[in-house]
Amino acid sequence: MKLKRFLSIIMALSMTTAVFTPVYASEEKEKLTLWDFHNGSEAESVQEMVDEYNQSQDKVEIEYSSVNQTDYTTTLVTTAYANGECPDILWVEPATYKKFTEAGMLADLSSYYTDDLKKDILPSYLEAATGDDGKIYTLPFECETLGLFYDADVLKEEGIEPPTTWEELKSAAEKLTTDDRYGIVLPVEKTAYTLFNWWPFMWMDDADIYDADGNVTIGSDNMADALDFWGSFYQNGYCPSSLQSGPWSIDNIANGVAAMQIGGTYMINAAEEYNKDGHNIGVVPLPTPEGKDAVTVAGGQMLGVSSQSKDVDAAADFIFWCFGSDDTTNVVKWCTETKFAYPVRQSIIDNNKDLFQEGIKATFTEFYDTARPEPQYSAEVSDIMGDTLQAVMFGGSSGEEAAKDAQEKIEALK
Amino acid sequence: MKQKGKMSGKKMKQMLVTYTFVLPDFIGLLVFIIIPIIYSFYMSLYNWNFANIKEFIGLQNYVTMFSDSEWWQSLGRTFKLTLLYVPALFILSILFAVLINYVKNEKAAGFVKTAFLLPYSITSVIASCLWMFLYMDRSGFINVFLKAFGLKGEKFLGSTSQAMVCIAVVLIWINLGYNIILFLSAIKDIPYSYYEAAKLDGANSWQIFWKITFPLLKPTSVFVLITSVIASFQCLDLIMVMTGGGPAKSTEVASLYIYKQSFEMMKAGYGAGLSVVMFLILTVLAVIMLKINGKEE
Numbered sequence: 001m002k003l004k005r006f007l008s009i010i011m012a013l014s015m016t017t018a019v020f021t022p023v024y025a026s027e028e029k030e031k032l033t034l035w036d037f038h039n040g041s042e043a044e045s046v047q048e049m050v051d052e053y054n055q056s057q058d059k060v061e062i063e064y065s066s067v068n069q070t071d072y073t074t075t076l077v078t079t080a081y082a083n084g085e086c087p088d089i090l091w092v093e094p095a096t097y098k099k100f101t102e103a104g105m106l107a108d109l110s111s112y113y114t115d116d117l118k119k120d121i122l123p124s125y126l127e128a129a130t131g132d133d134g135k136i137y138t139l140p141f142e143c144e145t146l147g148l149f150y151d152a153d154v155l156k157e158e159g160i161e162p163p164t165t166w167e168e169l170k171s172a173a174e175k176l177t178t179d180d181r182y183g184i185v186l187p188v189e190k191t192a193y194t195l196f197n198w199w200p201f202m203w204m205d206d207a208d209i210y211d212a213d214g215n216v217t218i219g220s221d222n223m224a225d226a227l228d229f230w231g232s233f234y235q236n237g238y239c240p241s242s243l244q245s246g247p248w249s250i251d252n253i254a255n256g257v258a259a260m261q262i263g264g265t266y267m268i269n270a271a272e273e274y275n276k277d278g279h280n281i282g283v284v285p286l287p288t289p290e291g292k293d294a295v296t297v298a299g300g301q302m303l304g305v306s307s308q309s310k311d312v313d314a315a316a317d318f319i320f321w322c323f324g325s326d327d328t329t330n331v332v333k334w335c336t337e338t339k340f341a342y343p344v345r346q347s348i349i350d351n352n353k354d355l356f357q358e359g360i361k362a363t364f365t366e367f368y369d370t371a372r373p374e375p376q377y378s379a380e381v382s383d384i385m386g387d388t389l390q391a392v393m394f395g396g397s398s399g400e401e402a403a404k405d406a407q408e409k410i411e412a413l414k
Numbered sequence: 415m416k417q418k419g420k421m422s423g424k425k426m427k428q429m430l431v432t433y434t435f436v437l438p439d440f441i442g443l444l445v446f447i448i449i450p451i452i453y454s455f456y457m458s459l460y461n462w463n464f465a466n467i468k469e470f471i472g473l474q475n476y477v478t479m480f481s482d483s484e485w486w487q488s489l490g491r492t493f494k495l496t497l498l499y500v501p502a503l504f505i506l507s508i509l510f511a512v513l514i515n516y517v518k519n520e521k522a523a524g525f526v527k528t529a530f531l532l533p534y535s536i537t538s539v540i541a542s543c544l545w546m547f548l549y550m551d552r553s554g555f556i557n558v559f560l561k562a563f564g565l566k567g568e569k570f571l572g573s574t575s576q577a578m579v580c581i582a583v584v585l586i587w588i589n590l591g592y593n594i595i596l597f598l599s600a601i602k603d604i605p606y607s608y609y610e611a612a613k614l615d616g617a618n619s620w621q622i623f624w625k626i627t628f629p630l631l632k633p634t635s636v637f638v639l640i641t642s643v644i645a646s647f648q649c650l651d652l653i654m655v656m657t658g659g660g661p662a663k664s665t666e667v668a669s670l671y672i673y674k675q676s677f678e679m680m681k682a683g684y685g686a687g688l689s690v691v692m693f694l695i696l697t698v699l700a701v702i703m704l705k706i707n708g709k710e711e
Contacts, residue, residue, distance in 0.1 A: 074677040082464040103465035241572020395662030
């Protein structure tokens, strides 16, 4: 009897749930996932965009997660893809673009670009988002360039002008290196960030990994000279061989670790905060070899959609809503408040010129047009370039030895 | 009268209880160790990039391995780490276990044991971050200490000749306490009458240790040697956090090379092949050590 009553109650509850389930299911939005590697204000900004998008429509709900950057660019996304669980929306860097596109991990976004948008995006950025097959796989939205940050008070004390040439930079680094302080901070580990800092120095000396015809030219004399220059800072002890704060942090200057630092637009906001507290951090274009033209590198992240996404249309709708629509609020906020970076859309640059003329930003804006897009090499070529830098930085190799060794290795990849 | 060959009900029940207790551990072993090893071998027969390329290539990955000079160099560095880590850990563990065994005050002994065991309780990532601060080349505590005594500061993690030693020191610091406890437990199991007899025969401390304590610690010694060799081969998180394999590849050990081939180069099949080879190397080393131990017994 008791069992019969128990079973009756269970059946009644099940039927009640069954009645309400269709109603509940019809109110559920389709869930899409977005993974990135941001923290602090950048993660907050992404969350705000996600919340605003979710509230603006009733079809799709984006679920946002932030993970460690190294894990994101190495193991997490690839293993998730292998398990069929890749997030629908991805943040893609120039360093991972080739890896993801060659593996077919990104969906073709060409059809989501309007003609106006294509014309509005700076050509080199649209090219960087386009694969070898002519399809556009990502949506670029920011441009981060590099300059030379310096502690103006320390340089003034030592009677040194901000360097403009390689000789001046080396001389300044030597004079500014004391028992308590290094002359300059440069990246030390074999990472994509170190390569990002290295590319403009390579280009300044008319060196490159390949020439315009695709021949391997990493073994050239110019490359050897550039490698010798880069390695000299480490070999002579003008820069630290290990860093407490990352090489992307202006804390290295603010805390007196070094008097100068190669850094990007993403350091501007923090530098200006320190300047409000009494520091005097300035920036100049990257010094060049005598008589050569100024060059800097333009990096910046992009948004993409996984080819495994169950709803590529919805995922694409979100990313173009964020950074590819006529409403440019999100882009301006991302590029000027959340961090500092230049938008890659000409219309946004034209309509917000005043924002790029304030403080340290004004200096970066002066040499903005000397920027070349961050190159996208295969993982093997990037690895060889990373090893080459490590060899001249810490391995005791000369630029010539390291360049020739790299030439052989890259030619062997063919 | 019970029939021959048929287990009694009580014995069956005992066996059932035994296997029930062992079952969770066995399932864990199967799911997290045995199946992944078999799957790794399966993966090693393919050219696979986690995504759009998966083609059967048989033993080609193993053929490629033989001509991969960077793999052999990383294996050489792994052996270097093993040679830096294992003997030092072994000697220090026995030494401190013997010394702690002499401490008669239980509270004092307990305090010392806890102090040694504390590093074992923190994660290797936190240990890495802690030691990175100590190793900093100007502001790090070790260099500040050296300079206070008029000595020259060292580059530590920034030096190709010192970086691997620095890694070995951290590994020893983390695992020393655990191995001291292992040896201490084994020492406590040695009957005191052996020491009494030796003292009556006029043996000094060194002779007592060498002739009585050390031989009777053989099973524990073999266990410590095998596990510490395995730990040195598996060292990855420490190196990734502290040096990333640098400077100039001086700390790029085999496990890190496998990680990079698998996830940075997206050569999952090749990485799996290298993992299988590393598994075989460790198995051979373990068998050799067990055989040596067996022969001597």
